Each structure stands twice: as C-alpha cells, then as structure tokens.
C-alpha cells in the first residue's frame with residue numbers, strides 16, 4: 001500500500017478528477033480545468049522528484065487524467081494504474097518525452113500530450129546564452145571579479161572566441177535547433193552547418209535570404225550547408241549546439257571518438273537531454289583540452305554531474321533551466337491543462 005501524499009484541492013465538487021504531480025506557474029491552467037468541471041488535486045509534497053509509488057498514491061482508485069513532469073518515470077506500472085482508475089490521458093509538462101514509454105501508454109489506451117512550441121524561443125535563447133558565456137568565459141571572469149582578483153586590464157586576460165564570421169553547427173535542426181541557428185546567424189553573422197535526419201528547408205531559405213540581404217548592404221553574406229554526416233558538423237563548426245530528441249539514435253551521440261574530431265577551441269552546448277553526451281568522456285576531454293569549452297543545461301544523471309565536471313573552469317553549467325521564462329512556463333502549464341481537456 002503506497003504512502004499517502006499531500007495535496008491541495010481545487011473545485012472539490014468537480015466531476016472529473018485530474019491530478020497534477022507538481023504545482024505549475026500561473027493560474028490560467030487551474031482556471032481552465034476548474035471551469036471545465038474538473039476537481040483538481042495538486043501534489044504539495046516537499047520532494048523534488050516523485051517516485052512511482054508516490055504517483056500511484058496520487059492516482060488512487062479513480063482518476064481521469066494526470067499532468068506530470070519530465071523527472072517522472074511514466075511506464076507500464078503508472079499507465080496500467082491510471083487505466084484501472086478509469087483514466088484516459090497523461091499530459092507531460094515538457095516537449096521532450098523520453099521519460100514516457102509511449103508503447104506502454106498505447107497498450108493501456110492512455111493518450112499522451114506534450115508541450116511543443118511555447119518553449120522554442122526561450123530554450124533557444126538559453127542555448128545562445130550558454131554559447132556566449134562559454135565562448136567569452138563569462139562565468140570564469142565573474143568568479144575572478146568576485147574573488148577580488150582583478151587588479152587591472154591586461155592583454156591576455158580572459159581571452160575567448162569571436163563568433164562573427166565563424167561557423168555555427170546545429171545537430172537536430174527542429175523547432176529549437178532552427179530558432180537557435182537563426183539567433184546565432186542574425187545576431188553574430190555566423191555561417192551554418194547542420195545535421196538532421198530531415199531537411200530544414202525553412203531554415204535554409206532564411207539563411208539564403210539573409211545572406212542576400214547582407215550582400216546587398218555591402219556585408220559578407222552568411223552561408224548554410226546541410227551536412228551529410230554528423231562528423232562533418234563536428235569537424236567544421238566552431239560552436240556546436242545539440243538539439244535532437246533523446247532516443248536510441250542520439251544516446252551518447254557525443255562520444256570520445258566524436259570529441260576527438262572537434263576543433264581544439266570549439267564550444268559545445270547541450271540544452272537537449274544529458275545522455276546525448278557521454279559526460280564522463282566529456283570531463284576527460286575538458287581536462288585534456290583547456291581551450292575547449294562547454295555550456296551545459298542538462299546532465300546525464302540529473303540532478304548529479306559526473307565526477308570532475310564541477311571542477312572544470314572550461315564548463316558553464318546551469319540546472320536544466322532552458323525553458324524557464326515566465327511566459328513559457330505559464331504557456332507550458334496552459335498547454336498541459338488543454339492536453340487533458342481535449343481528451
């Protein structure tokens with residue numbers, strides 16, 4: 001018997017019982033559910049990551065739908081419990097759904113929702129921030145200032161990489177990868193090389209048109225190239241940002257062999273999912289190549305970092321905050337509620 005978990009209840013007399021495993025930003029999502037005859041129960045347990053047992057207790061004997069989080073393991077155990085409780089829908093408050101066993105959901109007749117689109121620009125902006133922070137050594141320089149070490153301008157102090165005219169590499173040129181590419185191209189006049197299973201036609205057309213605009217204004221035009229292999233991107237790009245889904249084709253996509261072919265002074269950014277990089281291999285590479293820099297929003301064993309990563313000055317690390325703008329998080333919450341309601 002699972003231990004009960006603490007909850008906050010909205011609209012207690014609502015006909016449909018919907019559970020949210022976390023409180024989410026804004027109030028629109030709550031209004032949407034309560035206006036549509038839902039009794040909403042929000043888990044208030046002081047625990048960052050809920051276990052399968054905690055969620056089983058939340059589902060209970062009768063539950064029509066659940067809004068859950070990317071930190072939770074949604075597999076057969078939870079989907080069959082939701083089915084037994086009369087549920088028909090699970091809404092993941094994230095665009096990435098590698099925490100969801102879609103086949104198990106299908107077997108149990110549970111519809112799945114995710115939250116694409118509302119987080120595209122916010123996530124791309126964080127990837128761009130990490131690119132700049134790593135290229136220009138912002139965190140190292142900030143720590144140096146705060147430590148009282150600055151005693152005057154020096155020609156060699158925190159010399160980093162210029163982005164203008166360099167090549168930005170994007171692996172996974174979907175919604176976020178394309179938005180990131182546009183930011184780096186428009187903002188810093190970088191040339192693009194990308195690798196994706198599919199052609200990013202709109203992105204290519206944008207770079208072509210922007211290149212023509214620059215040329216017409218007497219500036220060096222930007223260019224694009226769709227790489228035949230991922231290795232071509234890794235070899236050629238000065239800044240590489242990873243934006244694919246996490247699945248078995250992208251697990252440890254960045255491994256020791258691929259790190260070895262990257263430029264010694266390249267910047268690597270990951271705001272997709274941690275296991276896309278072999279993080280232990282990355283730590284070794286950072287140790288051996290002090291001019292190679294990374295910006296990481298996600299980690300292989302979240303919330304932990306692989307041993308040694310936290311000591312690396314050439315790594316900028318932030319705690320999975322790429323979609324964390326107020327507008328986006330409220331949008332994700334709203335979409336999560338809508339995904340429950342359409343079923």
Ligand SMILES: NC(=O)C1=CN([C@@H]2O[C@H](COP(=O)(O)OP(=O)(O)OC[C@H]3O[C@@H](n4cnc5c(N)ncnc54)[C@H](O)[C@@H]3O)[C@@H](O)[C@H]2O)C=CC1
Nearest residue numbers: 096123172173174175176196197244245249271272322323
């Ligand atoms: N760090 C964070 O807070 C956030 C992380 N994400 C992650 O970003 C991912 C991408 O999100 P979107 O751009 O909205 O999805 P999307 O589906 O638009 O783009 C993913 C792209 O990856 C490509 N892809 C799939 N397998 C590939 C492979 N083996 N090699 C190269 N490319 C491959 C797809 O063809 C697609 O174009 C999500 O799945 C999620 O895991 C998304 C939002 C926030």
Ligand SMILES: O=C(O)C(=O)CO
Nearest residue numbers: 093094095096119323
């Ligand atoms: O949406 C996702 O996939 C995230 O990682 C958090 O926004």
